[in-house]
Amino acid sequence: MKFINRLSTVLSIIMLCLIAGNILLLSDIKTAIQTGSAIQEWMSFTVAIFLIIIGLSHLFAILNSVKLFLHFRNDSLLRSATFVICFFSLFLLAVDVMMLSDIGHEYIAGYDTTDEWRIVFAGHAVHVVFALLLLFQCIAANRLISKNSELTTAVKDEALFLTVTQIGIVSAILGLICLFLLSGAGLPQKHLGGLYFLLCIVFILPYGLATGYWFFTKRKEYPADWYDEKQFADISLGAFVTLLSTIFIALVIYCLLTFRIIDINTSLWFPEYFMLSLLLFSGSTLYLSKRV
Template identity: 35%
Template sequence: MGNVEGFMNKFSIPVALVYCIFILFHLSAMFTLILQLNFFKRENFLRAFLFFTGTVSLLMLLGDFALASDISKEYLFGLPGEFNILFVSQALHFVFYILMIVLLVFTRKSILKKSEEVVLKDDSIFINAQYIGIMSGVSGLILFTIFSVLSLTVYPLPPWAIDAGVVVISLVAVIPYVLIVLYWLVIKLNERISGWYDEKQYQDITRASLVTLIASVIIMALIFIAQYFVSSLNFFNEIWFPFYIFLVLLLFSASTLYFNKKGPDLVSRESNIDLSKRNKNLGLAVLIGGYLTLAFWLLTILLSVEIGLGWESYIAMGFFGLLMIASGILFLLSLIFNIIESRENKRISRGLIFTIASFPPIAFSYLAIFIKALTEGH
């Protein structure tokens, strides 16, 4: 094997210089991408993909030093697992370099042909942010799944290592989205908040928020139920919060992009939005959501009697917390919108009736949780 550590020390300076060049390339590439996002008014998936890949590649580049240091110390005792991570990191760097060159070539051709178009205000940043949100959500969910499976089977890890892995994976996957959102906020600082979105974008994110709320609650409910039948899913106790964050990010970004790409507004361009119909549907959603919350609550009480489901489960409390937060937010929104409509029309709207009818199950669920929290352990 030879003196591997001495060999690594001998080439440490040349390797450090090469990595400095890599870092400069990454920084210049990211600066170029930001300029392109600001200059070109047409969204481009390749630019969004490179922004995400470049940010992750830069973070991995900084982590390569720690990997190389560990490898030089552990190589004599057998091939360390850090090599696998280092290989993946180098592959990511290579993909970023090649695709960045491809983007520069395509950009030059588009400028010469003057093929770039001017579209709606900030539509490019808005859509590119959704692309990056989807990639962050997908990568976070995939990385957490792989990490959980490996830590339970091939590479068993102590609790502190699992916690560290969860934090590192979360940061690597979410930082690209945080950066694009911060960039979007910076270019919006000189505008009034009411002008941050145009009418179409506002409708898109409103619909996407409702889809995300409903879908995330359903998915978390299915996982909650599956845990009591599949013991191997207990690892979810360690990663449920970052999993939920990336799930919501994926659902929201994908839904927003879908509604944006679907075409014109769902409402007629010749008439205003039917506010009464919207408020009635919102009130109906609150009514259904409230009684579904109560049904899940009673079902869990039944399961606790039949199979001994304990209230000490943080997943159980977290699940009902999500359900009640969702119901509470919908209730407040529906109450506000329907009260405004009722005052303007000087009559009680149907949505307000539905909202008031949903109050008993929601209030009962909150009260039951409050009483249980006060009496737990007494």
């Protein structure tokens, strides 16, 4: 475990260096495009290599997060946030590749590429955030490992139960933020529905994987034995709070729409409602679980 975590620490530092290098190279390429200068081939090749290494580092980071959980068997909001943002950052790496490809084609055709460059640099900002979170996670894990702090597993795998709720909270918050930002980005209406759906998939994926793993650990148990009494009470009350809250929020939004105080895109309604429900359920369940 020490070796894997130290390797992750090194990779997080390398990622920060590669991302910084990519930003500098991309800035030079952007300047060359704007001034009509020739773009040297080694710059494009280096950017591609850096993106590949960063992508592979993301995959290793996912493995490290899983290994840390299996080693310590404890819940960690930092680890949950790193896990979720890793998937988002990995998705943005794919977006970077597509945007850079579009920039290359549009540059040849003589079109403006300002919007594409904004997306690329925004994606790299998220990569920086992820690399920093990974570094902080590794530092925190190193401290626990050096102290031989192996925490005992709670009844009914409470650590996994709490981790799933934390991942749900982080996924929902980031999903809501990104959906709102996307809705105000001024993109053509015909593309928004697909983008909303894609973002939902990206943020639901880590939550779905965590939930799927939780179900996998319960595969040999009867459903009645999946929770202890407190967990069952917490989930039930959390679901009830979510039901009441979403009904009230839906009523408020309905009134605002009826009196035309606000205007919500129809393709945005369900993704936002889903993310909000996930946030309320996970948040209330986590609060009740942590309450003594």
